[in-house]
Amino acid sequence: MSSGGRTVATVLFLTGLITCCVAPMCFSCTQKDFGCNDPFTLPNTEAITCDETCVKMRGDRYSDSVPIVEVTRACIGQRDDGCYNTTYNSIFVEACACNTDYCNASPPASSAAKGALLHELHLVVSAAVCLIHNAVGR
Numbered sequence: 001m002s003s004g005g006r007t008v009a010t011v012l013f014l015t016g017l018i019t020c021c022v023a024p025m026c027f028s029c030t031q032k033d034f035g036c037n038d039p040f041t042l043p044n045t046e047a048i049t050c051d052e053t054c055v056k057m058r059g060d061r062y063s064d065s066v067p068i069v070e071v072t073r074a075c076i077g078q079r080d081d082g083c084y085n086t087t088y089n090s091i092f093v094e095a096c097a098c099n100t101d102y103c104n105a106s107p108p109a110s111s112a113a114k115g116a117l118l119h120e121l122h123l124v125v126s127a128a129v130c131l132i133h134n135a136v137g138r
């Protein structure tokens with residue numbers, strides 16, 4: 001491997017390590033907290049350390065058949081980046097999990113928007129690093 005290639009591999013490995021194994025900073029707030037809804041306005045200093053994964057959940061709560069958007073940001077157990085549908089607090093929500101610092105601040109990037117090769121590579125490397133980490137760690 002050329003030294004440039006090795007540098008890229010090292011950087012990917014290290015960022016994979018960070019993505020995989022360091023508890024991310026996430027926002028934890030609900031509808032009732034000012035600035036928690038979209039547009040999100042809480043500063044990074046309001047974030048907490050989650051053990052595993054950050055999530056943002058968004059759904060409509062109907063009040064006299066008027067939909068009111070309800071947003072919750074929180075920590076959840078380990079989950080790969082991506083969105084899924086579920087129910088939370090008795091309403092249907094779309095939840096988007098992510099694993100990097102402050103990532104549950106903004107609306108989820110659509111899969112089309114983050115299709116860069118480097119991102120894909122990063123995910124593969126993160127997964128590999130997780131496997132190694134888990135194998136070594138127990």
Ligand SMILES: *[C@@H]1O[C@H](CO)[C@@H](O)[C@H](O)[C@H]1NC(C)=O
Nearest residue numbers: 082083084085086093094095
């Ligand atoms: C969740 O459900 C909505 C509405 O039914 C749908 O448009 C969306 O694609 C679903 N999202 C996922 C990640 O399945």
